[in-house]
Amino acid sequence: MSVTLNRIGLQRDAYKGAATTLCAGCGHNSITNHMIKALYELGVEPHRLAKMSGIGCSSKTPAYFVETAHGFNGVHGRMPSLTTGAQLANRQLIMLGVSGDGDTASIGLGQFMHMIRRNIDCTYIIEDNGTYGLTKGQFSATADIGSVQKKGAVNTFQPIDPCAVALTLGCSFVARSFSGDGKQVVPLIKAAIAHRGTAIIDIVSPCVTFNDHDGSTKSYSWVKDHEESIADVSFVPFFEEVHVDYEPGTVRDVELHDGSHIMLKKLGEDHDPKDRRAAMRVIEEGRAAGHLVTGLLYVDTTMEDFASTEHIPDRPLKDLGEDDLRLSREDFETFMSEFA
Amino acid sequence: MTEQIINDLTIQAATVNGSGSQTANLVLTRAIFRMGIPVAPKNVFPSNIEGLPTWYQLRITPAGHMARTDQVDVLVAFNPSTWRDDLKSVRAGGAVIHEEAFSNADARSDVTYYPVPFSKLAKSKIQSDTLRKQLANMIYVGVVAGLLGIPWEAIEHGVRRQFLTKPKAVQVNLDAIKVGLDYWQDNFSKTDPYRLEPMTGLVEGKVLVEGNQAAAMGALMGGVTVCAWYPITPSSSVCEYLIAYTDRYRTDPATGEKRVAIVQAEDELAAVGMAIGAGWAGARSMTSTSGPGISLMAEFAGLGYYAEVPVVIFDIQRIGPSTGLPTRTSQGDIGFAYTLSHGDTKHLVLLPGTVEECYEFARDAFDYAERFQTPVFVLSDLDLGMNLWMTPAFKYPEKPFDRGKVLSKADLDRLSGQWARYKDVDGDGVTYRTLPGTDHPSAGFFTRGSGHDESARYTENADAYARNMDRLSRKLETARAVLPAPIVDETSGSSVGLIAFGSTHAAVLEAREALAAAGRPVDYLRVRALPLSAEVGEFVARHERVYVVEQNRDGQVFDLIRLDLPGALVERVKSIRHYNGQPIPAIAISEPLLQSEPVPA
Numbered sequence: 025m026s027v028t029l030n031r032i033g034l035q036r037d038a039y040k041g042a043a044t045t046l047c048a049g050c051g052h053n054s055i056t057n058h059m060i061k062a063l064y065e066l067g068v069e070p071h072r073l074a075k076m077s078g079i080g081c082s083s084k085t086p087a088y089f090v091e092t093a094h095g096f097n098g099v100h101g102r103m104p105s106l107t108t109g110a111q112l113a114n115r116q117l118i119m120l121g122v123s124g125d126g127d128t129a130s131i132g133l134g135q136f137m138h139m140i141r142r143n144i145d146c147t148y149i150i151e152d153n154g155t156y157g158l159t160k161g162q163f164s165a166t167a168d169i170g171s172v173q174k175k176g177a178v179n180t181f182q183p184i185d186p187c188a189v190a191l192t193l194g195c196s197f198v199a200r201s202f203s204g205d206g207k208q209v210v211p212l213i214k215a216a217i218a219h220r221g222t223a224i225i226d227i228v229s230p231c232v233t234f235n236d237h238d239g240s241t242k243s244y245s246w247v248k249d250h251e252e253s254i255a256d257v258s259f260v261p262f263f264e265e266v267h268v269d270y271e272p273g274t275v276r277d278v279e280l281h282d283g284s285h286i287m288l289k290k291l292g293e294d295h296d297p298k299d300r301r302a303a304m305r306v307i308e309e310g311r312a313a314g315h316l317v318t319g320l321l322y323v324d325t326t327m328e329d330f331a332s333t334e335h336i337p338d339r340p341l342k343d344l345g346e347d348d349l350r351l352s353r354e355d356f357e358t359f360m361s362e363f364a
Numbered sequence: 365m366t367e368q369i370i371n372d373l374t375i376q377a378a379t380v381n382g383s384g385s386q387t388a389n390l391v392l393t394r395a396i397f398r399m400g401i402p403v404a405p406k407n408v409f410p411s412n413i414e415g416l417p418t419w420y421q422l423r424i425t426p427a428g429h430m431a432r433t434d435q436v437d438v439l440v441a442f443n444p445s446t447w448r449d450d451l452k453s454v455r456a457g458g459a460v461i462h463e464e465a466f467s468n469a470d471a472r473s474d475v476t477y478y479p480v481p482f483s484k485l486a487k488s489k490i491q492s493d494t495l496r497k498q499l500a501n502m503i504y505v506g507v508v509a510g511l512l513g514i515p516w517e518a519i520e521h522g523v524r525r526q527f528l529t530k531p532k533a534v535q536v537n538l539d540a541i542k543v544g545l546d547y548w549q550d551n552f553s554k555t556d557p558y559r560l561e562p563m564t565g566l567v568e569g570k571v572l573v574e575g576n577q578a579a580a581m582g583a584l585m586g587g588v589t590v591c592a593w594y595p596i597t598p599s600s601s602v603c604e605y606l607i608a609y610t611d612r613y614r615t616d617p618a619t620g621e622k623r624v625a626i627v628q629a630e631d632e633l634a635a636v637g638m639a640i641g642a643g644w645a646g647a648r649s650m651t652s653t654s655g656p657g658i659s660l661m662a663e664f665a666g667l668g669y670y671a672e673v674p675v676v677i678f679d680i681q682r683i684g685p686s687t688g689l690p691t692r693t694s695q696g697d698i699g700f701a702y703t704l705s706h707g708d709t710k711h712l713v714l715l716p717g718t719v720e721e722c723y724e725f726a727r728d729a730f731d732y733a734e735r736f737q738t739p740v741f742v743l744s745d746l747d748l749g750m751n752l753w754m755t756p757a758f759k760y761p762e763k764p765f766d767r768g769k770v771l772s773k774a775d776l777d778r779l780s781g782q783w784a785r786y787k788d789v790d791g792d793g794v795t796y797r798t799l800p801g802t803d804h805p806s807a808g809f810f811t812r813g814s815g816h817d818e819s820a821r822y823t824e825n826a827d828a829y830a831r832n833m834d835r836l837s838r839k840l841e842t843a844r845a846v847l848p849a850p851i852v853d854e855t856s857g858s859s860v861g862l863i864a865f866g867s868t869h870a871a872v873l874e875a876r877e878a879l880a881a882a883g884r885p886v887d888y889l890r891v892r893a894l895p896l897s898a899e900v901g902e903f904v905a906r907h908e909r910v911y912v913v914e915q916n917r918d919g920q921v922f923d924l925i926r927l928d929l930p931g932a933l934v935e936r937v938k939s940i941r942h943y944n945g946q947p948i949p950a951i952a953i954s955e956p957l958l959q960s961e962p963v964p965a
Contacts, residue, residue, distance in 0.1 A: 042821075071803045074645070075810075087810050087822070094800035096644055096671075097812040098637070099663050105592075105634040109641025109649060112590050112625040114801050117645065135637070138630040337621045341589035342646030342799065346764055348623050349587040351613055353760055356585075359613075360757045362528065363571035 031067035031263055039064045041088040046081055051203035051229030051244075052151045056088045058206050059120075059149075062213035063090060066261060074110055074117045078103040078132060081158055081231075082124030082151035101132025104139035107146050108330070114340035115331050118217060119146035125166040126156050129184040133165075136186070140195045140222050145329040147216040147223045150186050151203070153231035154242035161234035172239030185311075190224045191304055191322055196329075197223035198303065198322040202247050203230065208318060211259035211286065215320065218262070220281035221329045228316060247316055254295045254306060254319035255288035278323055288320060297323050369557045371401050373437035375422040375508065378450040380443050382414030384498035387526060388505050389420040391537070393752065395505075395514050395522030397572060399562045402428035404870075405752050406947060411597065411690040417446045428566045430753060431871035432947040438511070438558060440504050441466060442482070451475075459556040461507050476556040480507055480547060489543045492536065499540040506544020510552070512560045516545075571757050575722040575748035579678060580605035581758065582726025583650055584613065587765050588676070590642035590649040592627040592635040594657060597690045598746040599680035602652040603628075632657035636664040636677065640739075643668075643675040644811060646770070646799035648730045652678035655688065655697055658704065665739055666705025667813040669836070672786070672795070674733035674740075674768070678726070681745040683945045692945025693746035695866050699920035701741045702894050708833060712843050713741045713894035717869035719753040721892070725848065727761060734768035736794060736843050745915070747947040748867040769796045773804045781806030785820040786832060793839030840895055847893035850900060856885035860961055861907040863900070865891040865921060867947065868913050874950035875957070882954070883963040886911075891921065896928050904933050911957060913940045915948050 027035050039060045044053050063073070073093040075086035079100035086095045098106045103121050111119050128136050128150050139148070154167040161174055165184045172178055190198045197219045201209045209227060216223035228247050230236050236243045241250075255276070260266050262283035268275075276288040278297060288297060296302055303322040310317035351359060375392070379385035389405065397403045404423040410416035423433055436453045441462035443450070454460055456474040464479040471477075486500035509519055519541055527533040579602050583591070593603040607626055614623040625642075629635035635651045642649035653661065658679050668675050679701055683694035702713050712732055714725040725742055733740040769790075771783060781804065786795050798807040809820040816832070817823045854861075856876075864872045869890055879886055889903045889910075904910050904925070912922040919939040926934050940956050942948040 069803075070805070071801060071807060074800045076641075090808075092805050092808045094798075094808045095810040096641070097810065097814065098640075099667050099813060102633060102637045102664065105629070105637025106641035106644070108627065108634075109590055109592065109638035109643070109647075110645035110800065111641075112627070112638070113642040113645035113647030113649070114799075117800055134630055135634055138634065142627075331625075334625055334627075335615075335620050335622045336625050337623065340646070340801065341623070341625060341642075342801075344587070344589055344623055346587065349589065349614070350585050350761065355613065356760050359581075360571060363573050363577075363757075364525075 030064050032069060034064070034067070036060065036064045038070065038092070039090050041091040044088045045084065047233050049232040050081070051153060051231070052082055052085050054203040054206070055149065055151055055209065055227055055229055056085050058209040059213060060089045061206070062210045062217070066214050066217060068118060068217065072116060072118050074119050076103050076107045076110070076119060076121040078123055078127040080124040080127050080156070082122055083127060085122050085151070101127050101130070102135055103127065104132065104135035104144070108139060108142065108144050111144055111146060112331060112336060113342045115336060115338055116340055119144070120217070121146055121148045123148065123150050125150060125152040125154060125164040128186055129165040133184070137189065137193055140190055140193045140224070142330040143196055143221045143327055145220050145222070145331060147213065147225070149213070150224070150226045151229040152186070152226050152242070153229050153235055154240065155231050155235040157231050157234055168241040171241045172237070174234055174237055185307065186224065186226045187321060188304065188307055191300055195224055195322070196221035196324045196327045199225045199320045200318045201225060201227045202251050202316070202318055203227055204244065204248065205251065205318065208253060208257050211257045212320060214259040214261065215280060215284070215286040218280040218282045218284040219323065219325070221327055250314060250316050252310060252315040252317050253291055254317060254321070255291055257320060258287045258289070260285040260287065278325065280325060286320060286323070297321065367557060368559050370559050370561050371424055371426045371563060373424055373558045374433055374435055375424070375438040375440065376436040376450070376453065377420040377440040377504070378443045378446050379418055379420070379501065381410055381412050381416045381418040383501065385418065385420065385442065385501045387498065388501035389422065391502070391519070391522040391526050392505050392508060393422055393522070394525045394572070395509070395518040396422070396424060396560060397567060397754070398518040398521045399514065399560060400564050400567045401560060402426070402566050402754055403572070404430040404754065406432050406747070407751055408946070409691050417443050424560070426563065427877070428754065429870070429874045429950070431874050432949050434949055434951065438508070440508065442501070442504065457557065459511065459558060461504065461511065478507065478511065478552055480544070485543055485547060490540060495536060499536065502537050502540035503544035506541040506546070507548050509541065510545050510548025511554065512558060514560055567754070569756060570754050572752045573719045573755055574601070574750060574752055575716070575719045575744050576601040576680065576750060577605050578719040578722035578758070579726040579742065579744060579749070580609055582723040584609050585761055586727035586730040587648045588624065588650050588730065590625045590639065590647040591651065592629045592638035593652050594629050594632045594635045596654045596657050598682055598750050599652045599654045599657070599678060601750065602678055602680065632660040633664065636661040636675070639675045640664055640668050640673050643733070644673045648734070650676040650678065652680065654680050654682050655684070658697055658701060662705050665711065666707065666709045668739040669705065669709045669711060671811050671813050672737040672797070673811070674737050676729040676733050676740050676742065678742045678744065680749040681743060683943070689945045691746070693867070693947055694915050694943060694945065695745060695868065696916040696920070696943070698743055698916070699924065701743060702924070710840055710895070711739055711741055712736060712847060713743055714848065715743055715865040715892050715894070716748065717866055717890055717892065719748065719755045720758060722748060723758045731766040732843070732847065735766050736839060737768060737797060738839070743866065745867050769794060771796050771798050773802055773807070776802070776804040776806050784818045785809045786816065786835070787818040788835050788838070792842040793835050793837070794842060844895045844897065847897070850892060850897050850903070851890045852888070852899065852903060854887045854906070856880065856887050858885050858887050859908040861887040861889060861903060861910040862913055862953070863889045863891060863903070863910055863925065864913040868915055871948045871950045871953055872913060875953035878950060878954045879957060882958060884958060884961055886957070894924070896924060900925055901929055901933070904929060904936055907936065909936055909938060909961070911938045911940050913953050915942050917941060917943045
């Protein structure tokens, strides 16, 4: 059997991780596989990847892909701050954060919002199942109003929609998808990595144990019946040529920072991914119609990422030594004398 | 006229917060320092932007005592709302400069009054409407200069130094001071005993530095590259000074590139999270906060300890549980910081006792953090951090950075990729790490705050957990012997000893002089780090009674010391505590000590 190598000469297996300890059928496992496929096909160098997470089922998943990369499973809801610090220490790293709906929309909502506000260069994936799995099935803040818990309790609170929150804050990349829709998830992950800035992908990812029943709006059957993709997504990496074989006017092409392209083929109504208000409208209209709108909702490739705004050099700060960081003897003497 | 008192007095200026009085106070301080006279200023300010009372105490002693004192010799009364109480604080025979409009009809007869029409002088003599309020304070500097005989040259120096970056402001301020000096010369003849005279011997080569400036300089020279913080009194100025210093010394003038990242975070949780993320990725990182911030950082502190991530955390202590008194000092966080976080967490804590140590410990904290791969706390306080202290100029660091046990690509090649993140290869509890970005297939590992084995893999295995915790204890033992050792002075030959730490040092020095003069000399050990050095127990063993002096209610270090002692020695240790938010005066040590240890007849 011949083995296919990617552009940096690695097999797909090089992007695998430890065996999953999540439930069989968990949507998160599918996302892990999408991640492996995306990273392999992009040819991401494992040593440049930093896998970041908080606490929860979702946050365990960075152990299940690219085992040779560094990972940091921190504290609940605080992945954004760890990611921010690591990014500043070393701009060469590819920051890939995996979070959940509890981690992002409840305990970590503040950090999630402030990371977006700063436009930290990272991919931020929310594995969104509307429930607290590890603590056995409580509602999370993304659960829709009226949705029913396994034991029958009805959620009486408005959901927090991470995509709507991100759009409100001016997030530079906002997408939604479904764990069962690899055709869409994989190019979105690739585009998020190619994007320089905070790229949010809220991926509805059913919890087979606690939230896959009738009355849930995060179950496989509900999402399959209600998903409405706004465009077919394909991704052309910077190291491949763009072949245009679509009819003119049917495809929107967005060039990303590294020269890659994300191509969006119109399905129904035309959506301009550079129009933030249109993205909000699409979400609101979808919600009103009882649909789960998926696809690339918004992208802004003009916004500077945080490290650029802060004039952080490309050379990692972690590598700077005494000569870069200490004052010279002369400067030190002068400085000290000013306190006399 | 009574006998003259030369270079030995305390001036207290009672003013209104936000009125610009601090500039006048600093000019006066620098002018007197310029005369070669030791100065020890203490700023007592409210948690308020404008309107509440504030006091500035400027202590002047020929011996260079730097602790606060309760005694006021010269009062400058500017604040009508506190005038009655301020007047009561003056010692008998003291001098009182006050706004003429304040009534002293029912006031004391044992002080000398110098009423000055400050408001009228400001209105008639200061032309600028916009600057009048600020410059009115400068008039008092001129009156004090007249009263105490401060030469004009020293005043000019003080003003120039204070307005180093605003040279245009020098002349208007000098003019305002001249208004006060002229008023003094035209209206008063001196009847109080206080005078200043130039002196030599104690001030040469010294500088005036705030502890927070010193800490920022230490961080700068210690090679900090990522700093995340959230504003809080009294710690904010650490990072604000660091911003100023790095703007000046870490910015490439050609490209604007900065060799540092300083982030004002959304809260203290994010601040310490960013610092830990940066430390994990290999940067020298820090955060700075005070009590409430330390509380918020507790969970992350445990992650730093258990996942073994270097980070430096400054705690500039203020007093009180909850919000407490945000602008008053204490040493009340030490017990909490030492074990900050749940579940058998223990940290390395540095306890600077002088501003010079604020600089040195801040600088070296980054070495300790990377060497021991753990959070290092630097516990200063408001008194040390926000007041100016006379200090020898700081020394240029002679040692290179200690980046700790970090395996490079070449190291991993040499080891054929065989290594384990939490394996105690050297037996000192300190293991090897790799940094993200290391281009070797064996470099990566998964850092986690959950249970892990030697190879950093998830485990709930009982033995693996206990083994790892034992290794972390071993690491703490290694650090115990490496952190700054106590400074011991047993020259008194006494069977009684004092133990203190941090900003209490200044008061201890003065109290020891007073005790020796009273016939009760005492030995002294100053703790400079936690975990406690073995020398502390040895010091106790060599003395019959040892008094632990600290600025908190519960005797937190007193407790820590007794916990570490063999049972037979525990009873030897006594406690002296001061916790009203004001910096401890020497008398708060010498008086209780003399009560417990009367001088033999």
